[in-house]
Amino acid sequence: MIDRAIFVDPAMYAQEQERVFARSWLFVGHASQIPGNGDFFLSRMGEDSVILNRDMDGKIHVFLNSCRHRGMRLCRYDFGNSKYFVCPYHGWGFRASGQLAAVPLRDKGYGDRLDTAAWSLIEVPQLVEYRGTIWGCWDAKGLDFRTAMGAAIAYLDAFLEPPDGGDGEMEVIGGIHKWRMPCNWKWAAENFAGDNYHNVSHASVDQLQISPSQAKGRHTIDVIKDPAYTLNLSEPALGHAARAVLRKGDYPYTPQYPAHPVVEEYFRSAYEERRRRLGERARLNWMGGNLFPNMSFSNGRTSIAVWNPIGPNETEAWRWYLLPKSAPQQVKDVLRSYVMRYAGPGGMTEQDDMENWALAHQSCRSTIARRYPFNYQLGDGKPFDAPGAHLVTGLGVVSEGVSEHNQRALYGRWAELMETPSTEQPRAQHDCNHGQ
Numbered sequence: 494m495i496d497r498a499i500f501v502d503p504a505m506y507a508q509e510q511e512r513v514f515a516r517s518w519l520f521v522g523h524a525s526q527i528p529g530n531g532d533f534f535l536s537r538m539g540e541d542s543v544i545l546n547r548d549m550d551g552k553i554h555v556f557l558n559s560c561r562h563r564g565m566r567l568c569r570y571d572f573g574n575s576k577y578f579v580c581p582y583h584g585w586g587f588r589a590s591g592q593l594a595a596v597p598l599r600d601k602g603y604g605d606r607l608d609t610a611a612w613s614l615i616e617v618p619q620l621v622e623y624r625g626t627i628w629g630c631w632d633a634k635g636l637d638f639r640t641a642m643g644a645a646i647a648y649l650d651a652f653l654e655p656p657d658g659g660d661g662e663m664e665v666i667g668g669i670h671k672w673r674m675p676c677n678w679k680w681a682a683e684n685f686a687g688d689n690y691h692n693v694s695h696a697s698v699d700q701l702q703i704s705p706s707q708a709k710g711r712h713t714i715d716v717i718k719d720p721a722y723t724l725n726l727s728e729p730a731l732g733h734a735a736r737a738v739l740r741k742g743d744y745p746y747t748p749q750y751p752a753h754p755v756v757e758e759y760f761r762s763a764y765e766e767r768r769r770r771l772g773e774r775a776r777l778n779w780m781g782g783n784l785f786p787n788m789s790f791s792n793g794r795t796s797i798a799v800w801n802p803i804g805p806n807e808t809e810a811w812r813w814y815l816l817p818k819s820a821p822q823q824v825k826d827v828l829r830s831y832v833m834r835y836a837g838p839g840g841m842t843e844q845d846d847m848e849n850w851a852l853a854h855q856s857c858r859s860t861i862a863r864r865y866p867f868n869y870q871l872g873d874g875k876p877f878d879a880p881g882a883h884l885v886t887g888l889g890v891v892s893e894g895v896s897e898h899n900q901r902a903l904y905g906r907w908a909e910l911m912e913t914p915s916t917e918q919p920r921a922q923h924d925c926n927h928g929q
């Protein structure tokens with residue numbers, strides 16, 4: 494059972510910013526968004542505005558977007574290129590590498606009292622680029638990225654894997670979607686973590702032919718009828734979760750792009766190449782998931798969403814769309830138009846989800862409704878041990894069928910962090926550090 498207060502209580506929300514967001518690894522952006530020296534992309538980490546940039550020596554940084562003098566937002570462009578960030582309030586200027594380089598009235602006003610080296614931009618103490626994805630963590634003593642991912646690093650690897658199963662690069666389609674939703678961020682995180690139960694929500698969009706397969710069903714892969722297991726995978730100690738389908742055998746490619754011969758041929762040959770590369774592991778097809786706390790990913794329509802908290806009752810969703818860099822332009826065009834039909838503020842499927850989250854959220858605020866807790870009992874969480882189980886060994890806790898196992902993993906980690914004061918290490922973190 495979960496009390497509805499976790500979605501709306503202002504005190505809990507404030508505690509969540511300190512105890513969950515300030516010490517978790519958060520997704521900030523993708524390297525393909527800042528390919529050149531001086532490139533920057535304005536991002537967020539929790540409620541904080543941050544600048545993701547590449548300095549003039551090519552080094553990647555994540556800076557707090559707040560001037561050291563009086564806190565003004567230094568950068569107000571979504572993205573661009575700049576050697577300097579000059580504050581619009583009193584004019585302090587910072588290099589792309591973060592050092593304070595220019596101060597109006599420096600000699601007359603400050604004499605030798607201003608130690609400019611001590612007033613550089615605040616930089617995130619832990620920063621990692623992992624296969625193009627860039628992550629930051631404000632807790633200098635927190636787990637390193639790989640330890641903090643645990644078994645879920647395989648979920649991220651699968652997401653970043655191009656269709657042929659190789660190690661080719663993915664790239665972000667220029668510009669990202671940003672929009673606000675009248676609900677707490679956890680609605681979206683728990684939905685992406687493991688909600689295979691809410692299919693009924695998308696009944697109308699399933700009737701339409703929104704996928705390139707031109708058949709009923711919102712996913713392109715809905716035309717594949719090969720026998721398969723539905724799996725929930727999670728790393729409960731760290732709160733990460735993913736959803737996947739394990740086919741029961743090695744089946745040939747199912748055509749999915751009847752109106753686009755070039756695209757069909759691209760995916761057919763990628764499918765066969767992936768089978769050659771991965772062998773029977775190619776039977777595992779990933780659907781999506783949530784990396785704790787608020788980075789969700791969708792494999793079928795390669796997309797990342799970050800659910801930025803704005804307050805207990807509001808979330809600013811940011812959605813990135815990724816494409817295989819080496820794919821033919823026609824493939825990129827078909828995928829781009831499909832993901833935009835599916836997801837984002839105008840996406841038909843995401844609109845169904847947002848309506849559920851917003852109205853369920855409202856019920857956590859009203860006087861009588863908020864007295865009654867939610868039920869998270871679905872699925873007994875028995876370990877998956879059918880034939881083929883060896884293909885998911887090492888991928889965390891795996892159970893089969895529709896369940897709320899993954900949501901329980903998400904809230905288990907959330908509760909642990911919420912119960913641990915910021916001055917102490919959470920238990921899982923403690924154990925992990927000792928195991929290193």
Ligand code: FES
Nearest residue numbers: 560562563580583
């Ligand atoms: S707030 Fe930036 S220079 Fe004063």
Ligand SMILES: [Fe+2]
Nearest residue numbers: 691694842846
């Ligand atoms: Fe949905």
